[in-house]
Amino acid sequence: MKPIVCSFYIRTPAESGQFHYDPINISSPHHDGKMHTPYPPQVGDLIHLWDTIAKQGGTYEVIARQWLHSSYGSTNWPVLEQQPTVGPLLEMIVEPAEGVFRDQAPRPDDEEA
DSSP states (O other): OOOEEEEEEEEEEOTTSSEEEEEEOOOOTTSSSOEEESSOOOTTOEEEEEETTTTEEEEEEEEEEEEEOOOTTBTTBOTTOSSOSSOOEEEEEEEEOOOTTTTOOOOHHHHHO
C-alpha cells in the first residue's frame, strides 16, 4: 500500500464573509512540503504543524478533508500497471486550535510553588 500524501491548508476568515486557504509547507524527506503517511489525521483531530517557509506553526484542528485518487492512465497510474505508483492525495483544511489541555485548572499545591 502506498502512503497517503497529505497537504494542509489553514482556513482564516476574509472580510467578504468567505475564507482564505493558505498552504502549509511542512518539512518532509520527499522535499514536497507534504506529509506522507499511512495514517492521516481525521476530521476533529488536533495536529501540530510547522511551516518551514513561513517559519511559524502551532496546533490546528482538522475541519475538512478532500480525497484525490489517481485515474488509470494518468502519470500516477500508468497504463498496464495494476495499481497507482503514488498513493492517494488528501487535502486537509485546518484552523488554529488550542491543545487538548486548554481547560486544565491549576492544583492548589501548584500555586504555592
